Amino acid sequence: MGPVLAGVLQLLALIAALALAYVPLGNHMAKVYSSDKHWRVEKWIYKGIGADPNTEMRWPAYLRGVLAFSAVGVLFLYLLQRLQGVLPGSLGFKAIDADQAFNTAASFVTNTNWQSYYGEQAMGHVVQTAGLAVQNFVSAAVGIAVAMALVRGFARSRTGELGNFWSDLVRGVTRILLPLSVVAAIVLVACGVIQNFSGIHEVGQFMGGDQQWNGGAVASQEAIKEIGTNGGGYFNANSAHPFENPTPFTNLFEIFLLLVIPFALTRTFGIMVGSVKQGYAILATMGTIWVGFIALMMWTEFAHHGPALQLAGGAMEGKETRIGVGASSIFAVSTTLTSTGAVDSFHSSFTGLGGGITMLGMQLGEIAPGGTGSGLYGMLIMAVIAVFIAGLMVGRTPEYLGKKIGTREIKFAACYILITPALVLIFTAVAMALPTPGDSMTNSGAHGFSEILYAYTSASNNNGSAFAGLNADTQWFNSTLGLAMILGRFLPMVFVLALAGSLAEQKPVPATAGTLRTEKPLFTGLLVGAILIITGLTYFPALALGPLAEGLAS
Numbered sequence: 001m002g003p004v005l006a007g008v009l010q011l012l013a014l015i016a017a018l019a020l021a022y023v024p025l026g027n028h029m030a031k032v033y034s035s036d037k038h039w040r041v042e043k044w045i046y047k048g049i050g051a052d053p054n055t056e057m058r059w060p061a062y063l064r065g066v067l068a069f070s071a072v073g074v075l076f077l078y079l080l081q082r083l084q085g086v087l088p089g090s091l092g093f094k095a096i097d098a099d100q101a102f103n104t105a106a107s108f109v110t111n112t113n114w115q116s117y118y119g120e121q122a123m124g125h126v127v128q129t130a131g132l133a134v135q136n137f138v139s140a141a142v143g144i145a146v147a148m149a150l151v152r153g154f155a156r157s158r159t160g161e162l163g164n165f166w167s168d169l170v171r172g173v174t175r176i177l178l179p180l181s182v183v184a185a186i187v188l189v190a191c192g193v194i195q196n197f198s199g200i201h202e203v204g205q206f207m208g209g210d211q212q213w214n215g216g217a218v219a220s221q222e223a224i225k226e227i228g229t230n231g232g233g234y235f236n237a238n239s240a241h242p243f244e245n246p247t248p249f250t251n252l253f254e255i256f257l258l259l260v261i262p263f264a265l266t267r268t269f270g271i272m273v274g275s276v277k278q279g280y281a282i283l284a285t286m287g288t289i290w291v292g293f294i295a296l297m298m299w300t301e302f303a304h305h306g307p308a309l310q311l312a313g314g315a316m317e318g319k320e321t322r323i324g325v326g327a328s329s330i331f332a333v334s335t336t337l338t339s340t341g342a343v344d345s346f347h348s349s350f351t352g353l354g355g356g357i358t359m360l361g362m363q364l365g366e367i368a369p370g371g372t373g374s375g376l377y378g379m380l381i382m383a384v385i386a387v388f389i390a391g392l393m394v395g396r397t398p399e400y401l402g403k404k405i406g407t408r409e410i411k412f413a414a415c416y417i418l419i420t421p422a423l424v425l426i427f428t429a430v431a432m433a434l435p436t437p438g439d440s441m442t443n444s445g446a447h448g449f450s451e452i453l454y455a456y457t458s459a460s461n462n463n464g465s466a467f468a469g470l471n472a473d474t475q476w477f478n479s480t481l482g483l484a485m486i487l488g489r490f491l492p493m494v495f496v497l498a499l500a501g502s503l504a505e506q507k508p509v510p511a512t513a514g515t516l517r518t519e520k521p522l523f524t525g526l527l528v529g530a531i532l533i534i535t536g537l538t539y540f541p542a543l544a545l546g547p548l549a550e551g552l553a554s
Contacts, residue, residue, distance in 0.1 A: 007326015026267020032175045056161035059501030065165035077105040080131045090124035103478035108135035110489035113232030113464040116472040140228030141172030143373030153500030154401045184223035192246040195219040226257035229371040231341030231464040239344040258340045262369035265376045277519035284524045289368035297329040300354040318349025336361035339371030341464025348468035356547025362461045384413045386530040402508040412499040421538045423460040442469035450546035460488035
């Protein structure tokens, strides 16, 4: 079997698995966020945190809950790292420096999971499990909660109430993320991923020095890392490390995990707004972009010129031989079109155009299918923009799901789509203009620029993957990337929740002969086009200086 055929067959198997999970998982999540009953363990949690899960919240109160909870998470994780030297299970590792502790705390609380440290050489068992793994759960649950608030904004009328943040948060963990993670961790352990609390072991000599490995609760963290579209690896090599991803099957299984909730949330959306066809339209948009990007990536990585690449069956530099070009291409596209950021190969070693595809996937807003929750609300914002454009074309007030998209709503949507590009481009420009950040670049020219552009694209979009080659463990990058993560996570949420509140206050508008049918293929095509055009106009100059210039020169 040739490598191209193997890659295509793996893609088809992945699509089949996602299709099988789509309806039951989507239905389950709709039931979770529509139920008025609370589990006993959930009641204990509400009592412990002093929250009333039955109190409906308007969007300012919902937002205050999101921000307060996240602020406490940043502070707790920061202190846990700073105190690591005196904690049990630290494996002898010292406390994390202040700038790196801030960067890591901001990273994991915002669901970015960017890592400017070597995981196996910096973090002990307590920080990994009580700190990073916990944030993997709750940060993902926050994203789903915000998405559910926006869905309720479309589904409800004549009320500003969007549900209860604390109830949505707790249910997301107890009824969705935790059960799925337990099952996934068992599968990973059965397939060879390690799960222990062992110390550091000497495993021999390598290049004149001692080689050491430490164990850890890797399978359990790997499960939520993918399911929650987090991406932070236990080891520096992330999912390229055999302790995290030992076989081609685990590689495909991990891709399935990182995609299954974001895709299934479209089914949840359709059920909650009363039209599963609307969910299928959003799913079709996400799926079209995802499959298209994988096809482009496989083409760039398999068809690159040169006898060495042809003999190897593709551009194998930076890719694991046990995984291959096809599966690495699927993983790279899936992890950058979601907010996962996990990697099973090094994106800096992809061809020039291949590296550009990974960047473009993030710059779309990570909406195909995007992160847990963030992908759905990002795509719905783009749907609002698309119906607005359609309304301008025919000269009528745009409507979406029975809600008028007026001046107020389009301002919220416009602010949402402007925030992340502003962060990416401004921070990149400043870093390139100052002398010190440039010292962190391993490469010069177009590839060196791509390292900086990729870093701020990853941080601002809460992805967390790295282009490699960039030494990001400096005060400048730890501070500015941490700030980009926080602003890129919470400023968009402000406008998402404000839009949800505005929509929930409206009364439904009856459909007429002139209403755009947003469940039809025509709207799906319009939405795909709007996404690509808006992103292209925003980022094309920057991409032309980096990956496009490199790709055309090779």
